[in-house]
């Protein structure tokens with residue numbers, strides 16, 4: 001039977017310690033709610049003793065966030081433990097996580113203490129925490145550099161004192177996978193009461209091995225992994241939540257006996273939320289959540305993915321919450337990728353014509369390195385032999401919008417149709433929404449808007465804004481463009497352009 005790997009998310013505690021990534025209470029609460037939607041098992045909400053603001057944030061999370069266990073961190077100091085408990089006592093399932101450095105370098109260098117004193121305080125602290133809270137986790141910090149015999153002793157004693165989760169931190173990211181796996185196996189062998197608890201691991205990424213070390217630990221019996229969204233955390237960060245979860249899910253052949261309960265379709269949304277809120281951009285090549293993780297730029301790869309996705313993709317992007325893979329058109333792209341993108345834009349290019357379009361595309365790509373939809377539109381409009389498959393059934397004529405932050409937006413849109421000029425008005429949630437509703441009334445089409453982007457084509461206050469929309473109809477995407485110095489007009493043109501393409505597709509396939 002498959003055993004569950006508990007996902008203990010410490011984005012709001014370890015990652016929040018990252019310089020410049022501090023969050024206010026509202027931001028912490030919003031992320032905690034999203035972590036609950038992601039279905040993690042434990043949220044480490046903060047370190048209440050560290051500041052009154054963190055105490056307050058942890059309390060709000062404990063009383064407002066349902067689902068996961070809510071955990072608070074504390075040193076092995078009575079006041080810390082009391083504060084941790086006071087902050088989480090309203091949670092349905094509270095957990096206190098108490099820790100102390102156990103390596104010689106931490107005991108002597110930080111605590112200026114000795115092994116016996118640390119052992120005694122750990123036992124007393126766990127017992128005190130256990131009197132307050134039903135679930136107590138103990139971490140011998142810097143376990144990977146701790147003398148194993150002392151490590152076994154302190155683990156056995158804190159289990160005896162009431163800990164039900166023993167977390168083994170590689171605090172400075174020093175371990176390598178075979179060594180860390182052996183450490184977990186040796187704990188299982190040498191700690192007599194280890195079967196009474198869950199073994200957890202908390203790996204830092206100083207050598208880029210946090211995920212690999214966590215995997216080695218799972219292989220040797222760990223059943224909780226401490227991790228963070230986007231792998232954020234002290235210094236080089238922690239085990240990345242998305243990487244460990246997707247490794248377990250993707251390599252079922254290696255992880256047949258374990259699983260997580262994470263809703264993987266929430267991975268991209270939470271990655272973006274955390275990145276934006278903490279002001280920590282995600283590297284484009286970051287596994288799973290980087291902008292390039294599902295983008296293909298070499299011609300051979302693009303050709304392969306278009307023909308059969310799994311030739312160059314081991315994860316279906318929809319599994320992590322993306323809509324589709326991305327084909328980056330560059331000088332390395334082949335004809336097939338170009339034809340595919342043109343079809344999405346609504347252009348059906350004959351084989352002979354494709355050669356000439358491809359020549360023009362290549363000379364532009366050599367200059368620009370990346371070719372965007374607007375560039376392709378420009379090429380196609382210039383092509384004398386091109387047939388624009390989406391004949392314009394509807395043509396934008398005029399628009400009038402009333403909008404403001406204290407009134408309901410109203411848009412009146414005039415469109416030329418086969419039957420003559422038609423004007424319709426609608427209200428909406430903002431001027432663009434009102435405009436799109438008015439357009440839907442005229443055309444009878446209201447395809448789902450899946451993407452809306454605006455960029456300035458020229459410079460200055462009177463710049464031309466180009467709006468690109470992507471709409472979905474019967475599982476297919478259609479892209480529409482519109483440009484104007486008035487961004488609402490540009491938005492209207494883009495939506496009408498996309499609707500014309502939908503109609504053409506329906507009528508001509």
Ligand code: KIV
Nearest residue numbers: 099139141142169171
């Ligand atoms: O890295 C570490 O050891 C920690 C502990 C508090 C678990 O963050």
Ligand code: ZN
Nearest residue numbers: 014171202234
């Ligand atoms: Zn840590």
